[in-house]
Amino acid sequence: MRLVKKLLFRVLFYFASVLLGLFFVLPLLWLFVTPFRSDPSLAVRLPANPTLQNFIKVVNNAYAMRAFANSAIQALGSTFLVVMLAALAAYALSRVDLPGKGIIVYILILFSSVVTGIAAMVPLFFLLLQLGLIDTHLGIVLAFSGGFLPTGIFLMKDFVDSVSLTYEESAVVSGASKVQIFKDIILPLIGPGMVVVAVFTFAQIWSNFLLPFILLRSNSKMPVSVAIYTFTNEIGMPKIGLISAYSLLYVVPIISLYIFTNRRYGFKFYGGIKG
Amino acid sequence: METSVKFEDLTKEFEDVVAVDHLNLKIEKGEFFALLGPSGCGKTTTLRLIAGLEQPTEGKIFLNNEDVSSYPPKERDVAMVFQDYALYPHMTISENIGYPLKVRGVAKEDRQERIKEAAENLQIGELLDRRPSQLSGGQQQRVSVARALVHEPSVFLFDEPLSNLDARLRIEARTFLRHLQKELGITTIYVTHDQSEALALADRIAIMEAGQARQVDAAQKVYHEPADTFVANFVGSPPMNLLQCRVNMEGETPILETENNTISFTNLENRLQRLKERDELILGIRPEDMDLTLNVDQDEQLTGLVGEIYAVETLGAQVLFSVKIGNSMIRVREMSSEKVSQLAVGDDVSVEINEDRVLYYDAEDKALIN
Numbered sequence: 001m002r003l004v005k006k007l008l009f010r011v012l013f014y015f016a017s018v019l020l021g022l023f024f025v026l027p028l029l030w031l032f033v034t035p036f037r038s039d040p041s042l043a044v045r046l047p048a049n050p051t052l053q054n055f056i057k058v059v060n061n062a063y064a065m066r067a068f069a070n071s072a073i074q075a076l077g078s079t080f081l082v083v084m085l086a087a088l089a090a091y092a093l094s095r096v097d098l099p100g101k102g103i104i105v106y107i108l109i110l111f112s113s114v115v116t117g118i119a120a121m122v123p124l125f126f127l128l129l130q131l132g133l134i135d136t137h138l139g140i141v142l143a144f145s146g147g148f149l150p151t152g153i154f155l156m157k158d159f160v161d162s163v164s165l166t167y168e169e170s171a172v173v174s175g176a177s178k179v180q181i182f183k184d185i186i187l188p189l190i191g192p193g194m195v196v197v198a199v200f201t202f203a204q205i206w207s208n209f210l211l212p213f214i215l216l217r218s219n220s221k222m223p224v225s226v227a228i229y230t231f232t233n234e235i236g237m238p239k240i241g242l243i244s245a246y247s248l249l250y251v252v253p254i255i256s257l258y259i260f261t262n263r264r265y266g267f268k269f270y271g272g273i274k275g
Numbered sequence: 276m277e278t279s280v281k282f283e284d285l286t287k288e289f290e291d292v293v294a295v296d297h298l299n300l301k302i303e304k305g306e307f308f309a310l311l312g313p314s315g316c317g318k319t320t321t322l323r324l325i326a327g328l329e330q331p332t333e334g335k336i337f338l339n340n341e342d343v344s345s346y347p348p349k350e351r352d353v354a355m356v357f358q359d360y361a362l363y364p365h366m367t368i369s370e371n372i373g374y375p376l377k378v379r380g381v382a383k384e385d386r387q388e389r390i391k392e393a394a395e396n397l398q399i400g401e402l403l404d405r406r407p408s409q410l411s412g413g414q415q416q417r418v419s420v421a422r423a424l425v426h427e428p429s430v431f432l433f434d435e436p437l438s439n440l441d442a443r444l445r446i447e448a449r450t451f452l453r454h455l456q457k458e459l460g461i462t463t464i465y466v467t468h469d470q471s472e473a474l475a476l477a478d479r480i481a482i483m484e485a486g487q488a489r490q491v492d493a494a495q496k497v498y499h500e501p502a503d504t505f506v507a508n509f510v511g512s513p514p515m516n517l518l519q520c521r522v523n524m525e526g527e528t529p530i531l532e533t534e535n536n537t538i539s540f541t542n543l544e545n546r547l548q549r550l551k552e553r554d555e556l557i558l559g560i561r562p563e564d565m566d567l568t569l570n571v572d573q574d575e576q577l578t579g580l581v582g583e584i585y586a587v588e589t590l591g592a593q594v595l596f597s598v599k600i601g602n603s604m605i606r607v608r609e610m611s612s613e614k615v616s617q618l619a620v621g622d623d624v625s626v627e628i629n630e631d632r633v634l635y636y637d638a639e640d641k642a643l644i645n
Contacts, residue, residue, distance in 0.1 A: 170361035173326050173432075174375035174422075175349040184374070188365040 035248045040241035054245035064246055066220060067227035073137050074212065074223055075205040078144035082201045083194050085145070086152030087160075091186060093153065094160035095168075105157065108150040121214055128215055135217040143215060144205050152197045159193025160186070192265050199261055203254050224250050277304035278429035278462050280325065284334035287320050287486075294320040296486035297334065302479075305460045307453070309477035311467055313509070317486035318466045322432050325464065326355050338429065354428035358435045360419040362407035368394075368418050369403040375426045393425040396455070413444045420452070424459065431456070431463040437472060449475055470510045474498060482506045500634065504641040507559050507634070513595065513606045516565075518558040519638070531558065534601035536580050538628070555638035562608035564632035567596060567615075570623040580605070580626040587620060598626060 030044045035054050037047040058064050093101065124143060125134070133139030163186060171181045187194075209225040216222055219230075228246055231239050280302040287295040295317040302308045310318040323329045325336060327348035335344045343351050354375070362371050370377075373390045381389070394400045397417040407415055416436060423431060436452075437445045453476050456463050467473050473480050474494045481488045482497065482505075490502035501507035507515040520531040520538070531538040538558075570581065582600035589595075594615050596607045605626060609615045618624065635644040 164359070164361070166357050166359055166361040167363060169326075169328055170355070170357055171374070171378070172328065172348050173353065173355045174378055175426075176374075176378040177349075180378050184378075185363060189363075191365075 031244065031247055031251070034240065034244035037241070040244055042240065054241040055249075057242055058245045058249065061242070063219065064224075064227060064231075064242075067222055067224045068249075070137070070221055071206060071223035071225070074140045074144065075202050077137065077141040078148065078205050079198050079202045081141060081145040082148045082152045083198045085149060086156045086197055087187070087190060087194055088182075089149070089153045090156035090160045090190075091182065093157050095165075105154065108154045111150055118210070121210070125214060134215060135221060137221065139215055140212055143211055144201075144208070147211075148201045148204060152201060155197050155200070156190065156193050159190045159196075163189045195261055195265055199257060202257065206254060277460060278339050279304045279337075280308075280430060280462060280464065281337040281340070282321075282334065283337070285321070285324060285331055285336060286333035287317070287324060287329060288332045293486050295324065295331075298486065298488060300481060300488060300491060302462060302464060305462055307456050307463045307465065307476060307478045309465045309467060309473035309480045310483055311470060311473040311480050311509070312483035314468055316483040318468075318483050319434055320486075321483075322355070322434055322464060322466045325351075325430065326353055326432055327351050351430075352428055353430040353432055354423035354426065355432040355434065356416075356419050356423050356436045358438060360407075360415045360436075360439075362415055362418055362422075364407050366406075367403065368399070368405050368407070368410070371407065371418060372403075372422045372425050375422060379426060381426075389425055393421040396424070397421045412440055413448065416440060416448060420455075424455075424461070428461065431461050433463065433465040435467055436465075438467075438469070445472075452476060471512060474510070482509060500643065501559070502643050504557060504559070504636050507636070511561060513562055513608075515634075516558075516560045516562065516605045517636070518560070518603070518605070519555070520558055521555055522553055531556075533580070534603060536600065538580065553637070556644065557636040557638055557641070559634035559636055560628055561632065562595065562606045563593075564629040565605070565607045566627040566629070567598070567607055567609060567618060567624045568627065569618060570625055580628070582624065582626065584618060584620050584622045584624055587618065596624075598624060600626070 026044055030042075033044060033046060034040050036050045036052070037045065038049050038051045038053065040054065093105065098104070128134050128139045128143065131139070133142065167185050167189070168181055171185050176184065207225060209229070212221075212223050213226050213229075216226070222230075224246070228243060228250070231243050231246065233239055280300075282298050282300045285295055285298040285300075286293070298317075298321065310321055312318045320329060324331055327343075327346060331344055335342050337343065338351065338353075362368075363374070366374070369387075369390050372393055373386050376386045376389060390403070391400065394403055397420055399414060399417050399421060402410060402414060402418070407418070410418065416439075419436070433452075437448050440448055449472060456476075465473070465476060474497070477494055479491065479493050480497050481491045483489065484505055490497060490506045492500075492502070497506065497510055501510060501515065504517055507517060518533055520533050523530045523532055523537075567584075580598075580600055582598040582605070584596055585599040585604065586597040587594060588597075589611075590608075592611055594609050594611055596609065596618065598605045598607060607626060636642065637644055
């Protein structure tokens with residue numbers, strides 16, 4: 001009896017798992033299959049006559065291509081700003097004895113998602129309006145940077161903490177200035193941390209829809225995430241072929257970024273401190 | 276260029292601890308000077324004060340009679356070797372050694388030449404293209420020394436540089452350091468908690484405790500004439516035997532009474548006057564300045580120190596006996612010999628003391644009575 005019960009449970013468990021797995025895998029399959037179909041639809045079907053027609057349409061669409069450039073400007077700009085500022089701020093937070101340092105770090109975690117969250121949208125909109133930064137790349141870059149800096153600093157502080165103070169002291173006695181120490185010793189040693197923050201920030205911004213949708217006005221400045229949303233025909237029906245091809249191109253940077261960093265860094269450390 | 280180092284009332288306080296307490300010292304040009312003491316005695320803090328990694332709370336540091344107390348590390352022209360070596364893991368050995376030159380703006384070709392020279396001096400010339408993680412502990416240690424000497428500093432600072440090496444390598448590195456220092460003639464200050472290292476390396480030693488120097492003397496003198504019982508107990512392995520005694524005058528002859536024995540010395544003339552003034556004192560005798568004799572005849576009335584062998588430890592050429600006398604333990608070191616090999620745990624022995632080598636310490640302030 002017990003064996004049968006156990007077996008039955010097993011079968012049911014696997015069945016439910018497979019069902020659940022399919023539920024999540026289907027959209028991904030759709031994404032990789034549909035762009036190559038000549039009759040794109042919402043169903044997952046292998047292309048009968050594989051075609052690149054959808055891609056050609058996307059590439060010839062000036063608006064779609066312009067959106068890629070916009071996405072790149074906004075995501076790269078913010079990522080660069082976040083990584084640089086987070087490295088400097090984390091270094092200071094890690095090394096300087098500040099009264100109430102623990103609380104500052106705690107607040108960082110607490111507020112890490114407030115700026116880019118929905119609650120802050122209205123004040124953020126007004127702030128950028130007052131600054132004359134609505135509908136500018138700079139406005140978007142600043143808003144994203146503000147949003148991801150807390151998390152960036154928090155992540156980065158852990159990496160700086162793990163760099164032994166003796167490296168710096170050794171450099172100080174060698175005669176290095178603060179700037180030289182940061183450039184020659186700290187930056188290379190927290191490199192992997194900066195990559196982590198960069199990948200995290202870039203992926204988040206690349207896929208963010210709400211912020212550019214609200215803070216930008218003109219079509220010529222919209223990033224890909226917003227541009228996809230506008231691919232409908234005159235009566236509001238989505239152009240599925242265009243959307244699927246565009247979406248596939250859209251995820252390529254993120255996937256290749258992940259593969260590249262994993263190959264290049266693999267997030268392992270080598271140490272020169274003998275303990 | 277040779278440099279002398281001088282401290283005047285050097286004091287460093289951390290929140291509620293006084294790490295260095297009004298230290299006054301002068302280290303001569305070209306001297307190999309050791310700061311020796313137990314952990315927490317302030318020796319490393321002293322070193323960091325010289326390097327400029329810490330600012331003194333009070334007092335001054337002079338390099339060649341120039342007050343450098345407020346100078347940043349860069350302007351002090353000192354070099355430091357850290358306990359964990361602190362080799363930059365992302366740089367090659369060559370870049371590591373050349374870093375002090377690079378930050379000083381030395382031109383690249385000049386730099387390469389001096390890196391090569393320093394590396395050859397330390398016999399690590401063939402490792403220049405590797406990274407620190409590919410080196411053994413001993414090699415890493417040499418790289419850190421090379422990095423320290425590459426810009427020809429006026430003072431060398433060592434912070435327990437050998438403590439991460441295994442015993443055999445440590446002795447090798449010790450000999451090498453001693454040789455190198457004498458060859459270069461750079462004033463060297465060496466921090467260690469290992470008394471044998473300090474004795475072997477240093478011309479002079481300062482034994483520190485609680486931020487103060489208990490004794491500053493040549494290595495030989497520190498060993499043979501410890502200035503107080505703290506130094507006596509710290510220097511030497513095993514440390515000096517210290518025996519608490521009462522002084523009883525029998526006429527003009529002082530009899531020293533230990534816990535359950537009496538000791539009378541025949542030749543006390545030069546110290547007699549000072550012993551008379553005291554009721555109590557502490558005898559200090561090095562383990563090698565004593566001899567053991569087996570008590571064969573149980574009935575014989577014994578004088579001097581009598582006890583029972585508690586443990587026998589073989590140290591190679593020598594044998595270390597621990598003898599239990601009353602409640603105290605005395606350590607006696609004998610050269611291995613026929614006679615010694617007959618002694619075993621549990622034997623009753625009497626301990627003879629080489630009178631000329633006995634030191635007398637005041638029971639109150641624990642200082643040496645001269």
